Amino acid sequence: MTVVRRVAERVSGAREAARRATLLPFLVRVGVFLTVLVGFTVAFPVDIWFGDALPALLVTALLPALGPHRFWPTFAALVTVAGWLHGTFDQGERIALWRLLLLAVLLYLGHNLCALAALLPYDAVVDPALVVRWLARSAGVLLAAGVVGVLLLTVAGVGGDRGMLPVTIGGLSVAVVVAALLGWLLRRR
Structure with missing residues (x-):
C-alpha cells in the first residue's frame, strides 16, 4: 500500500507542478530536450533512428529535461558518446571533423542548459x-x-605528415590547466 501511496503522491505533485509552471523555465527545458535530441541525431548512425531504438532515444532525450538536477544529463551525454563510438568504430563511419565539433558543441550546450534548468524552478x-x-x-x-x-x-x-599529436598534447594541456584552475578555485573558498 505504501508504494501505491508514493506513486499517487508523485503523480499529484507532477500535476501541481504542471499547473503552476511558467513559460520561460518550460522553454529552457524544451531547449534541453531539443539539444539532446539533435546531439543524438548527430551521434548515432542513421539506421539506429529508423530501428527499434527510436522510442528509447526519445525518452532518453526527455529525461534530462524533466530532471536536469539528477543523473539524467550525465546519462544522456554518455548515451550520446556511446552512439558516436558505435557509429565510428562498430559501423565504420568516417571521423568527420565537423561532426565531432558539432557533437562537442551540442554536449556543452545540453550540459549548460541543464544547469540553467536545474536552477529555475x-x-x-x-x-x-x-x-x-x-x-x-x-x-x-x-x-x-x-x-x-x-x-x-x-x-x-x-x-600533413605531422598528424594529430600536437593537437592531442595541446588539448590535454588545456584540460590539465582547467582542472588545476578549478581545483585552486575550490580550495580558495
Whole structure:
C-alpha cells in the first residue's frame, strides 16, 4: 500500500507542478530536450533512428529535461558518446571533423542548459535577460573554444605528415590547466 501511496503522491505533485509552471523555465527545458535530441541525431548512425531504438532515444532525450538536477544529463551525454563510438568504430563511419565539433558543441550546450534548468524552478518568474545573458556566456565559451581549436589544428598542420599529436598534447594541456584552475578555485573558498 505504501508504494501505491508514493506513486499517487508523485503523480499529484507532477500535476501541481504542471499547473503552476511558467513559460520561460518550460522553454529552457524544451531547449534541453531539443539539444539532446539533435546531439543524438548527430551521434548515432542513421539506421539506429529508423530501428527499434527510436522510442528509447526519445525518452532518453526527455529525461534530462524533466530532471536536469539528477543523473539524467550525465546519462544522456554518455548515451550520446556511446552512439558516436558505435557509429565510428562498430559501423565504420568516417571521423568527420565537423561532426565531432558539432557533437562537442551540442554536449556543452545540453550540459549548460541543464544547469540553467536545474536552477529555475518550474514556477519561477524569470526575466528573459537572464536567459539571454546565460546563452551569450555559453556562446562566448564556444567561440573561445573554437578559436583555440582552430589555432591548435593550424599548429598541428592537419592533413600533413605531422598528424594529430600536437593537437592531442595541446588539448590535454588545456584540460590539465582547467582542472588545476578549478581545483585552486575550490580550495580558495
